Amino acid sequence: AQSVTQPDIHITVSEGASLELRCNYSYGATPYLFWYVQSPGQGLQLLLKYFSGDTLVQGIKGFEAEFKRSQSSFNLRKPSVHWSDAAEYFCAVDPPGGSYIPTFGRGTSLIVHP
Amino acid sequence: KAGVTQTPRYLIKTRGQQVTLSCSPISGHRSVSWYQQTPGQGLQFLFEYFSETQRNKGNFPGRFSGRQFSNSRSEMNVSTLELGDSALYLCASSLIGTANNEQFFGPGTRLTVL
Numbered sequence: 751a752q753s754v755t756q757p758d759i760h761i762t763v764s765e766g767a768s769l770e771l772r773c774n775y776s777y778g779a780t781p782y783l784f785w786y787v788q789s790p791g792q793g794l795q796l797l798l799k800y801f802s803g804d805t806l807v808q809g810i811k812g813f814e815a816e817f818k819r820s821q822s823s824f825n826l827r828k829p830s831v832h833w834s835d836a837a838e839y840f841c842a843v844d845p846p847g848g849s850y851i852p853t854f855g856r857g858t859s860l861i862v863h864p
Numbered sequence: 865k866a867g868v869t870q871t872p873r874y875l876i877k878t879r880g881q882q883v884t885l886s887c888s889p890i891s892g893h894r895s896v897s898w899y900q901q902t903p904g905q906g907l908q909f910l911f912e913y914f915s916e917t918q919r920n921k922g923n924f925p926g927r928f929s930g931r932q933f934s935n936s937r938s939e940m941n942v943s944t945l946e947l948g949d950s951a952l953y954l955c956a957s958s959l960i961g962t963a964n965n966e967q968f969f970g971p972g973t974r975l976t977v978l
Contacts, residue, residue: 771952782963793954793969844963851920
């Protein structure tokens, strides 16, 4: 069965610092990969997704993610964090070719210090 | 275009009662998925409806059920509530419900079971 691991439960960064959130997946083939953000009291918003092609994916709000097949990873990055980026971040995977039933990671809570 | 709306936003019930949650998808979206989010289990897929038919189902007991109407609005019902059913229930809609179709999430219904 596919699984998603987000090793960091919490990450604290200073405003303006760079950010990398880790995501590793376990699946036989390359699944579809997603990153979502959830602000307090809100639903999830899609930041970016990877299906195939260029392994560096650009998303909204200045985020990007890099797919590394050899490491089964899909890490999320941002060069300079803003206080408004404080939220919960979820990585999700979905097997290609099927309906959208993603498996979500447990989430990483991002805390931004001024 | 209006986003996904969920009603009610907050709900308090007691054990043994039943509850119905409602989700109105984005206009034109035919796929509606439901998720349960808890601190202990994270985000878990409940079921997906497409054109009034349940197309996919997660690993939840039969106490959890749903339906979709001809206008794509969806309801989920939980009977014989248990304390462990306390969670944020998220609804998401997409055009046709495949991985390359972005899901749009509502803000959720926070259910507390006492």
